[in-house]
Amino acid sequence: MAIFYDNPALRDYWYAAATEVELTSGPVSRTLLGEAVVIYKDPDGKAIAAPDRCPHRQAPLSAGTVDRGVLVCCYHGWRFGEGGKCVAIPSAAPGIPIPKNGHLKCFETEVRYGLVWICLGNPVTDIPKIGQEDDGAFRRINNPVNLWKVSATRMTDNFLDIAHFPWVHRGTFGNSQRTLVEKIKLRDLDDDFYGYEYGVIAENPPSASLTSGQDTTDTSRHMTTGFNLPFTVRSTIEYSTGLQHILLLLTTPIDDLTAYFTFVVWRNDDFRVSAEDMAQFDRMIGEEDRTMLEKIPGVLPFSQGALASTQSDKASAAWRLRLTQLLDLDQT
Ligand code: FES
Ligand SMILES: [Fe+2]
Numbered sequence: 312m313a314i315f316y317d318n319p320a321l322r323d324y325w326y327a328a329a330t331e332v333e334l335t336s337g338p339v340s341r342t343l344l345g346e347a348v349v350i351y352k353d354p355d356g357k358a359i360a361a362p363d364r365c366p367h368r369q370a371p372l373s374a375g376t377v378d379r380g381v382l383v384c385c386y387h388g389w390r391f392g393e394g395g396k397c398v399a400i401p402s403a404a405p406g407i408p409i410p411k412n413g414h415l416k417c418f419e420t421e422v423r424y425g426l427v428w429i430c431l432g433n434p435v436t437d438i439p440k441i442g443q444e445d446d447g448a449f450r451r452i453n454n455p456v457n458l459w460k461v462s463a464t465r466m467t468d469n470f471l472d473i474a475h476f477p478w479v480h481r482g483t484f485g486n487s488q489r490t491l492v493e494k495i496k497l498r499d500l501d502d503d504f505y506g507y508e509y510g511v512i513a514e515n516p517p518s519a520s521l522t523s524g525q526d527t528t529d530t531s532r533h534m535t536t537g538f539n540l541p542f543t544v545r546s547t548i549e550y551s552t553g554l555q556h557i558l559l560l561l562t563t564p565i566d567d568l569t570a571y572f573t574f575v576v577w578r579n580d581d582f583r584v585s586a587e588d589m590a591q592f593d594r595m596i597g598e599e600d601r602t603m604l605e606k607i608p609g610v611l612p613f614s615q616g617a618l619a620s621t622q623s624d625k626a627s628a629a630w631r632l633r634l635t636q637l638l639d640l641d642q643t
Contacts, residue, residue: 314610315464316344316566318638322432324541326563327573329427330453334358338382340373341456342565343429348418349373350427353393354380358422360429361395361415372415391415424559424575425453439503439539443557443577452576452586454594459572461604463542463564464611464634466572469600470544470560471536471630473509474623479603483596484513486529492623504545505633506537506626521584522592524554538630540637542570555579558593567610572597613640 315321321344328341329350339350340363347363349372359382363371370386377383381398382391390399395415400407419430423438443449459466469475474492476485495507515523515530523530533549542562549555557577564570576593612618613635620628635641 313345314567315613315638315640316564319432320637320639321541321564323430323435325421325428325430325434325436325438326542327426327456327561328360328429328563328571329456330573331358331422331425331427332453333456334427337377338373338375340371341563341571344431344564345566346431347371347373348429349382350420350429351377351382352380353395355393356380357394358420358427359395359415360418360420360427361391365389366397366410366413366415389413425451426561426573426575436540439543439545439559440501441545441557441559441575441577443555443579446579448579449555449557449577450580450582450586452578452590454574454576454590454597456571456573457601458565458569459601459604460569461601461607462568462610463562463570464613465604465607466562466570466600467538467542467544467630468611468627469604470546470562471506471538471626472624473511473534473536474621475603476511476513479599480596482599483592484515484519486512486514495622495625497625497629500535500537500545503539504535504537505539505629506535506545508533508535510534518595519592521589522556523550524552524580525550536626538626540630540633553579568608572601613638 326343329339333339334352341348348360349363350360353359363373365372365384367389375383375385388401392398395417397409397413421428428438477487477490497507500506511532512529513532520526531551535547538544544560546558559575561573562570
């Protein structure tokens with residue numbers, strides 16, 4: 312039985328589904344909240360997302376091709392162009408009208424931060440705003456969309472948690488000497504994110520020096536971590552040198568137990584190191600989290616009393632409470 316992913320309230324939020332770059336090589340197949348979706352770029356260059364079922368005989372459209380912005384079904388060759396409109400039926404004589412239900416019923420779609428965002432219902436919020444996107448001092452680095460065999464609930468809980476740094480991230484930046492988490496004070500970090508700020512002394516091994524811009528053995532970071540419902544987390548890092556590293560961690564539930572993960576980075580560095588090289592260290596950190604979380608089965612319990620928590624879990628508790636309210640679940 313589904314626990315959360317088929318909750319209708321979740322359909323009214325935006326989810327990152329694909330990188331814009333993926334759409335250049337044909338139709339993309341994704342499953343969001345249990346719904347199979349095909350994504351392609353139409354002749355106007357607009358990203359289109361629709362149920363991955365041809366209106367004709369329900370073949371998966373993602374198994375077809377994209378011909379100059381026209382999605383071609385692999386079964387009988389029906390062609391879908393601008394805005395998902397059926398523009399040609401090869402078996403029909405010229406002049407025969409397209410059936411009224413022969414067009415794709417498209418979902419709301421936006422391209423932002425190099426990603427295609429989809430809302431399956433009627434959006435009740437905007438895509439979270441990242442001010443650095445419009446700041447010329449920053450560059451954006453995108454990363455692939457990967458499938459994790461982890462519940463979206465456990466991923467968001469993990470991304471809000473800093474107590475695992477010295478344990479899970481020993482291979483990257485985690486400092487095994489500093490396990491204590493200072494008292495957490497939650498507040499609105501800005502209009503879109505609710506969370507906390509804190510200081511961290513992080514290991515700075517040679518593999519981290521590209522990211523930190525320093526070659527000392529450790530670095531002092533001022534950080535914030537906050538969430539935007541339902542499953543988005545932003546972490547900001549500011550080094551004592553003024554270098555900022557903003558991470559947008561995006562989790563898109565496929566179902567209760569699997570999810571897509573991608574992240575976007577903004578940095579005000581000198582742009583000398585390639586985006587690909589710069590991304591490597593953060594990708595290693597993500598792999599450390601995935602390896603840990605794939606060991607934990609099931610959905611994170613929603614009820615507050617079901618888990619033993621301590622003060623370092625405060626942000627996760629606040630997120631869980633707000634998520635249960637959004638889902639209209641029993642909070643006891
Ligand atoms: S099922 Fe797509 S064209 Fe027939
Ligand atoms: Fe982590």
